Amino acid sequence: MKKIIIALFYVLNVSICMSQEKMISKSAVVTFEASVPSFEEVKATNSNVTFVLNTKTGEIASLALMKGFRFKVALMEEHFNENYIESDKYPKAIFRGKIEGFDVNALTDTSKDFVINGKLELHGKTVAIKTNAKMSKSSSGISLQSNLSVNASDFDISIPSVVKNKVSNKINISISANLK
Template sequence: MKKIIVIAILAFSNWAIAQEKLVCKSGIITFEASVPSFEEVKATNKSVTVVLNPATGEIASLALVKGFRFKVALMEEHFNENYIESDQYPKATFKGKLENFDSNSLTATPKDFTVNGKLELHGKTVAIKTVIKMSKSSAGINMLSNFSVNASDFNIAIPSVVKSKVSNKINVQLNAVLK
């Protein structure tokens, strides 16, 4: 009988601990480095993992670099082999903290939270401060963020042949629903 109670308590405590963090495994990151009058340089990754600890406001994200899809297959190949070197640097991560985050304050109306963190990509880590819009829905906690980074900050070289066709400034959008 004592064994059954101990097992039940352990099972319940594991369940309770697992409930502390909210997770999304199908987040979407889209980035664009297009230049007007030239072919669109845009890719989307639809299998980004995002984890939020609502008690502390700590947030983390992981994207496998080979998960980014372009409209043009050759562009995707150049991205993986020549720019981001995805065999050597297979993932992009973000770790940060939401300022003054209170999950109880979330409603259906999006609320802005500032996040401070570090984005690691291509073997380099860069401090990021941006805004995340968050709201609550029946699907979970919705997150939307837009920010920009420079390819040069991550030692991503844009060859002179295409320098006028690819922007150094990369616009990034994250969209996720945490459960």
């Protein structure tokens, strides 16, 4: 009995220590835009993205459900989910990466620039990504902001010729996460 109690205490202690290494946000915001000048805005936002940071290693991971993206125009949202991203077949986007030279103790309330290397899995394809991020620390946690661009064609997302002049192949993505 004594060994069982000691083993349970050990497991509990390890899990508490491990949980302090990871910071999480379940309300990170990802916005993408594939607009072309002179045409209707092609932009959507997902405010329920999960984002995890391992403060010991600088490893990050993010998960966005594709049906969580909201457009101003409902028809665009329908076309996005059914024709472009095929949300029933590919329901999520996953990013896994590492922040170069990350040291949680070096963060202050002033934003610091970091480079993130990782892989974005979207529409059944995985593409290497290298981007910059601004990070800062506050009493409520760690803030991360990043912008990057990807090409729809890199993920085998085809834009029909009928709208090729109205939707850009280059997709600008912004990410904002407050990790606690």
